Amino acid sequence: MGERSTVGTSLTAQVVKAAMRGESSALHEVYAQLAPKILGYLRARGAGDPEAVTHDVFLALLPQLPRLRGGPSGLRTLAFSIAHARLVDELRGRSANTPPVRYEPAEDRRVVQSAETRVHERMATDAVCEVLARLPDDQREVLILRIVADLSLEQAARVMGRSVGAVKQLQRRGVLALRRILADGGTTP
Amino acid sequence: MSDFTELSAEIVRDAGIGARDGAPVARFLDELSMLADTGTPAPSDELLALLAGAPPLPATRPARQASVARRLAVAAAILLLAIVSTLTRELPQPARKLVSDVVNTVTPFHVDSAPLQRLGRVISRQPAQPPVARRAHRTPVVPSGHPSSGSGSADSTTQAPDQQSSGSGSGVVDQQSAPIVTVDDTLVSGGGSEPAGESEAGD
Numbered sequence A: 001m002g003e004r005s006t007v008g009t010s011l012t013a014q015v016v017k018a019a020m021r022g023e024s025s026a027l028h029e030v031y032a033q034l035a036p037k038i039l040g041y042l043r044a045r046g047a048g049d050p051e052a053v054t055h056d057v058f059l060a061l062l063p064q065l066p067r068l069r070g071g072p073s074g075l076r077t078l079a080f081s082i083a084h085a086r087l088v089d090e091l092r093g094r095s096a097n098t099p100p101v102r103y104e105p106a107e108d109r110r111v112v113q114s115a116e117t118r119v120h121e122r123m124a125t126d127a128v129c130e131v132l133a134r135l136p137d138d139q140r141e142v143l144i145l146r147i148v149a150d151l152s153l154e155q156a157a158r159v160m161g162r163s164v165g166a167v168k169q170l171q172r173r174g175v176l177a178l179r180r181i182l183a184d185g186g187t188t189p
Numbered sequence B: 001m002s003d004f005t006e007l008s009a010e011i012v013r014d015a016g017i018g019a020r021d022g023a024p025v026a027r028f029l030d031e032l033s034m035l036a037d038t039g040t041p042a043p044s045d046e047l048l049a050l051l052a053g054a055p056p057l058p059a060t061r062p063a064r065q066a067s068v069a070r071r072l073a074v075a076a077a078i079l080l081l082a083i084v085s086t087l088t089r090e091l092p093q094p095a096r097k098l099v100s101d102v103v104n105t106v107t108p109f110h111v112d113s114a115p116l117q118r119l120g121r122v123i124s125r126q127p128a129q130p131p132v133a134r135r136a137h138r139t140p141v142v143p144s145g146h147p148s149s150g151s152g153s154a155d156s157t158t159q160a161p162d163q164q165s166s167g168s169g170s171g172v173v174d175q176q177s178a179p180i181v182t183v184d185d186t187l188v189s190g191g192g193s194e195p196a197g198e199s200e201a202g203d
Helices: A013-020 A024-044 A050-067 A071-097 A117-132 A137-147 A153-160 A164-183 B006-014 B023-037 B045-051 B061-087 B093-106 B113-125 B132-136
Strands: B187-189
Touching: A013 A024, A013 A050, A013 A071, A024 A050, A024 A071, A024 A117, A024 A137, A024 B023, A024 B045, A050 A071, A050 B045, A071 A153, A117 A137, A117 A164, A117 B023, A137 A153, A137 A164, A137 B006, A137 B023, A153 A164, A164 B006, A164 B023, B006 B023, B061 B093
Parallel strands: none
Antiparallel strands: none
């Protein structure tokens, strides 16, 4: 059983305000709190180079901090909105250049830490991604935003540009689909 | 469902799945949440500079602003040229009306196109129908052969009002019948069929 991450809950309004003023320590804190979630989101969504896209997200996010509204919640929504947009761009570019290929965890050569302690985690990650790949794209997006990015329904709706009701319905359908997949012998982590 | 995180349990519960049936899904969602704990990627050099508080590199915005400023300056110059041309009547009448409409609509200034239009009509009709006010400012000329034309010479010329009384005649010109010639010798009105000649002024 995985322990629920508490990362992100320490991103206080004071830290966000300091980051908006450009204080280096606060900017580092924002990066430390948000980067793992954005990286996990991009990895779960199948980004080609999640680390590079994470850097791009912060390169776009940090200059916008002085104009940020909404405190920590607004910051998280903005960060994942940028990540979502970058991911959509990459997926569109990839689909325009190459034919779609079914996700094969065994052939996934994406960069991860090389430490042996990560091997087990990587196997679990691959198994999770394999199950996620069997979900429709919008249902997968909602579940990842809710679980990995730890966004509320309202925040996820803003990131995806949909209504809260639509996102709630997608979440419900995704969970039902997951139950079917797991019951049919889908790879369980 | 108490073995799972609150969020996973809530999402499964919102889908209408019971605790027993939803356990595998909740377990899967918990494993999914672990993706957020795979470590913080090392920032790149450019990102490190931003995190250190360095101002972001200027993108293309200054170039865009300069381009926009250049376009605005060119547009303003063209508009100014059009306004000046309109006021100096160097443009055709439809173009003048167009410019005045644009100026009245776009700018806080007001260029009245109606006087320009009237002026255009006046200018075009002047030879046939001169305005009365304009005729009043013309210097009357006594036609040749008229009884009040002094020596009665066949020629007549432009005569100043103060010189009319110095002539040998009465100095009164019948404006109903005598042709009146403007300073530039343009025939304005008069009943005579003969063209006005020159008269000897002061005779």
